[in-house]
Amino acid sequence: MSHVPAELKYVDTHEWLRQEDDGTITLGITDHAQELLGDIVFVELxxxxxxxxxxxxxxxxxxxxxxxxxxxxxxxxxxxxNEALVASPELANSVPYGDAWFFRVRPVDADALAGTLDAAAYLELIGA
Incomplete structure (x- = not known):
């Protein structure tokens, strides 16, 4: 069963999002996504x-x-x-919510996370 941290937001394309204190949003792929992909060997950001x-x-x-x-x-x-992820793409398999974040975005819209899924809704989406 996929791990889905409650403090993150999710989208149906299997990315997670986290609002940072400076207003940026960090994005990565979910545990479910990395399970489906298998051993990750390359990441392009x-x-x-x-x-x-x-x-x-x-x-x-x-x-x-x-x-x-x-x-x-x-x-x-x-x-x-995340240059560390580019150098070691296998991090996405072992720590998808930790050191394997992909990139940070300064959102155009202050309410950018509206319409994203909470953990319960994402778990329902993936049938967990």
């Missing part, structure tokens, strides 16, 4: 400064089984990427 529209493709995750797009569920500017 957007460049710092990239302007993303909501639902844009923002990166790629490749595993031994498949490649999958990573989406930007919110509009904003990429302000930081």
């Amino acid at each position: 957007p460049a710092v400064g990239t302007q993303l529209a909501a639902n844009d493709t923002a990166g790629v995750v490749e595993s031994v089984k498949a490649a999958s797009d990573v989406y930007a569920p919110i509009a904003g500017e990429v302000v930081e990427i």
